[in-house]
Amino acid sequence: MAEQIQKKLQGELEKYQQLQKDLSRSVTARQKLEAQLTENNIVKEELELLDATNTIFKLMGPVLVKQEMEEAKTTVGKRLDYITGEMWQALRAADAGAGATLGAAARDAGAAAAGAAAGAGEGLNILGYP
Structure with a gap:
């Protein structure tokens, strides 16, 4: 009986x-x-400060390539939409x-704890204390 409870608790601990x-992985990704x-919000703000006389370059590998203002704004806007969507999807x-x-883990752990409490009346020692 004690072995079954200990195995159950070990399984819940692994879960x-x-x-x-x-x-941890989710927090890192977020x-x-x-x-x-x-x-990208900073880039968008910087693009809004520019006028038509400014030249915009896009870094593609080791090369800077000239880019049109509207194309740059569109690209940044799409990137912001994509990142926001990814954040909501991850959330x-x-x-x-x-x-x-x-919920399942808490339910199972509660059942295991209840079983352990019932077994404690029979002299079982699942925690390893004397």
């Missing part, structure tokens, strides 16, 4: 550790997207995945 890894969003996926997984 929890996997959730922590997933959360930080990267936020940095890209900030950078929705994290909310859906974390909610379902955390």
Whole structure:
């Protein structure tokens, strides 16, 4: 009986550790997207300060290529839309995945804890304390 409870708790611990890894990856991805969003917002603001007499260059590999003002503004706008969409998609996926997984993990952990509490009356020691 104690072995079953210990195996169950070990399984729940592994699920929890996997959730922590997933959360860490999600946070890193979100930080990267936020940095890209900030950078592109700055570029957009800088483009708005320019007039038709200014020359815009785009870095393509090791080469600077001349670019039209409207093309640059359109490109930055599309990039902002894309990054914002990616952020919302990641947020929705994290909310859906974390909610379902955390809910199941909490339910399972609660059941395991209830079983452990019931077993404690029978003299079982699942925590390793004397």
